[in-house]
Amino acid sequence: xxxxxxxxxxxxxxxxxxxxxxxxxxxxxxxxxxxxxxxxxxxxxxxxxxxxxxxxxxxxxxxxxxxxxxxxxxxxxxxxxxxxxxxxxxxxxxxxxxxxxxxxxxxxxxxxxxxxxxxxxxxxxxxxxxxxxxxxxxxxxxxxxxxxxxxxxxxxxxxxxxxxxxxxxxxxxxxxxxxxxxxxxxxxxxxxxxxxxxxxxxxxxxxxxxxxxxxxxxxxxxxxxxxxxxxxxxxxxxxxxxxxxxxxxxxxxxxxxxxxxxxxxxxxxxxxxxxxxxxxxxxxxxxxxxxxxxxxxxxxxxxxxxxxxxxxxxxxxxxxxxxxxxxxxxxxxxxxxxxxxxxxxxxxxxxxxxxxxxxxxxxxxxxxxxxxxxxxxxxxxxxxxxxxxxxxxxxxxxxxxxxxxxxxxxxxxxxxxxxxxxxxxxxxxxxxxxxxxxxxxxxxxxxxxxxxxxxxxxxxxxxxxxxxxxxxxxxxxxxxxxxxxxxxxxxxxxxxxxxxxxxxxxxxxxxxxxxxxxxxxx
Numbered sequence: 148x149x150x151x152x153x154x155x156x157x158x159x160x161x162x163x164x165x166x167x168x169x170x171x172x173x174x175x176x177x178x179x180x181x182x183x184x185x186x187x188x189x190x191x192x193x194x195x196x197x198x199x200x201x202x203x204x205x206x207x208x209x210x211x212x213x214x215x216x217x218x219x220x221x222x223x224x225x226x227x228x229x230x231x232x233x234x235x236x237x238x239x240x241x242x243x244x245x246x247x248x249x250x251x252x253x254x255x256x257x258x259x260x261x262x263x264x265x266x267x268x269x270x271x272x273x274x275x276x277x278x279x280x281x282x283x284x285x286x287x288x289x290x291x292x293x294x295x296x297x298x299x300x301x302x303x304x305x306x307x308x309x310x311x312x313x314x315x316x317x318x319x320x321x322x323x324x325x326x327x328x329x330x331x332x333x334x335x336x337x338x339x340x341x342x343x344x345x346x347x348x349x350x351x352x353x354x355x356x357x358x359x360x361x362x363x364x365x366x367x368x369x370x371x372x373x374x375x376x377x378x379x380x381x382x383x384x385x386x387x388x389x390x391x392x393x394x395x396x397x398x399x400x401x402x403x404x405x406x407x408x409x410x411x412x413x414x415x416x417x418x419x420x421x422x423x424x425x426x427x428x429x430x431x432x433x434x435x436x437x438x439x440x441x442x443x444x445x446x447x448x449x450x451x452x453x454x455x456x457x458x459x460x461x462x463x464x465x466x467x468x469x470x471x472x473x474x475x476x477x478x479x480x481x482x483x484x485x486x487x488x489x490x491x492x493x494x495x496x497x498x499x500x501x502x503x504x505x506x507x508x509x510x511x512x513x514x515x516x517x518x519x520x521x522x523x524x525x526x527x528x529x530x531x532x533x534x535x536x537x538x539x540x541x542x543x544x545x546x547x548x549x550x551x552x553x554x555x556x557x558x559x560x561x562x563x564x565x566x567x568x569x570x571x572x573x574x575x576x577x578x579x580x581x582x583x584x585x586x587x588x589x590x591x592x593x594x595x596x597x598x599x600x601x602x603x604x605x606x607x608x609x610x611x612x613x614x615x616x617x618x619x620x621x622x623x624x625x626x627x628x629x630x631x632x633x634x635x636x637x638x639x640x641x642x643x644x645x646x647x648x649x650x651x652x653x654x655x656x657x658x659x660x661x662x663x664x665x666x667x668x669x
Contacts, residue, residue, distance in 0.1 A: 205228045265287050288300050342381075353396060374395070405482045407511055414602025417444050433485045472502055473505075476511055479509075521571065521598075530640055534567065540565070543558045567633070597616070601628070
């Protein structure tokens with residue numbers, strides 16, 4: 148019999164639900180706190196690799212989960228055997244691609260008698276439990292997909308650069324984290340790393356014959372992987388790699404030659420650094436960095452590298468360019484690997500030409516690694532198309548420090564013709580740039596953007612017109628790097644992410660514009 152609730156009881160459920168939700172959160176927090184208090188760094192699993200070459204791996208099941216395992220195991224040299232009375236069409240496709248044998252029968256003991264490993268991925272736990280019991284009876288390690296309590300081992304995510312393999316596991320606690328780690332490692336490891344490993348293996352007997360001393364062999368391999376042999380192999384030039392290896396082998400005690408890499412650090416965000424730049428930082432003995440390079444990027448260098456700040460902020464150089472050139476040359480001449488880390492791109496207002504000339508004159512090996520320059524990063528952040536069909540067909544990168552005398556520089560003429568002009572190091576010359584362009588005939592209603600600290604968490608994006616820019620008073624106390632963009636294409640910016648230049652105050656937090664303000668700017 149249903150009993151009618153009394154009126155006094157009607158107001159409870161939603162409140163209880165909220166309390167229940169809060170209690171659940173509190174319980175979760177208590178569990179985390181308890182874990183932090185008691186957890187240690189001992190592993191609940193031991194990482195190991197099974198040898199599969201010339202051996203059979205059995206997969207029981209014909210559904211999507213089985214297909215995933217077949218696809219994964221297809222990257223090994225094992226012979227795959229699939230036990231299933233029927234299989235899904237997608238599973239059949241994966242089986243054919245991996246060359247798997249299909250046994251269209253119910254599972255039986257004899258199917259796993261010669262197996263190195265067994266995977267079971269069936270619809271019910273009972274069916275998987277039978278396979279697990281059978282595998283254990285014959286002493287074969289078994290994995291029941293998505294049933295960790297039945298598993299003898301777990302299958303990690305892995306990065307395949309055969310014969311190099313990196314396995315990642317969170318012991319089932321955080322699968323999404325494992326996938327993220329895998330993606331990070333995929334980006335870090337060179338695609339030809341496996342070829343380099345096989346090339347090194349081919350040289351091992353010769354190295355063992357020529358170098359009997361263990362220390363000499365270690366020094367050889369350090370030079371091998373840090374020097375021209377590895378570089379050539381990773382580039383796919385095996386002939387050059389062989390020649391460099393033979394040279395190293397016949398002259399094992401020759402002094403190592405240093406080198407310099409001119410590396411673009413990008414606008415400031417570490418995830419905009421190129422993979423090559425990251426690898427060079429990891430291998431550097433010495434890092435010479437500009438003041439504008441954030442600490443987060445500098446910290447990507449290997450832990451035991453010497454880190455030297457060489458200044459290079461506008462109006463404040465801790466070292467002169469001549470001192471920097473000499474420091475690069477002298478450090479590399481000691482046989483060390485030097486990274487000259489520059490904000491943005493080294494070839495765009497980075498004085499790279501002078502540093503290259505110094506390295507050439509000293510016969511120091513060098514390479515150049517591009518970075519994302521501030522104008523490109525700033526355009527992406529503010530969603531400003533530097534070129535826009537029917538509006539701007541060219542883009543100009545310049546500084547405003549040549550606006551002297553009676554004649555306008557060439558870039559000013561391009562601005563008058565409709566180009567989008569990006570003025571680097573523009574904070575102290577903003578007012579002069581605006582005044583000279585207006586005097587030359589550019590409309591004072593031309594759209595303008597001032598982008599500060601591009602690529603960083605404290606970035607600001609201010610929009611307005613040349614008239615607004617001309618009215619600005621330079622803030623001599625500000626240390627923010629500023630880029631000025633001028634041209635009709637600037638009007639296409641995502642103004643909802645910007646401030647009004649006419650009302651912005653120094654170091655004011657970024658606020659979104661209202662629709663009325665958007666109309667005023669446009």
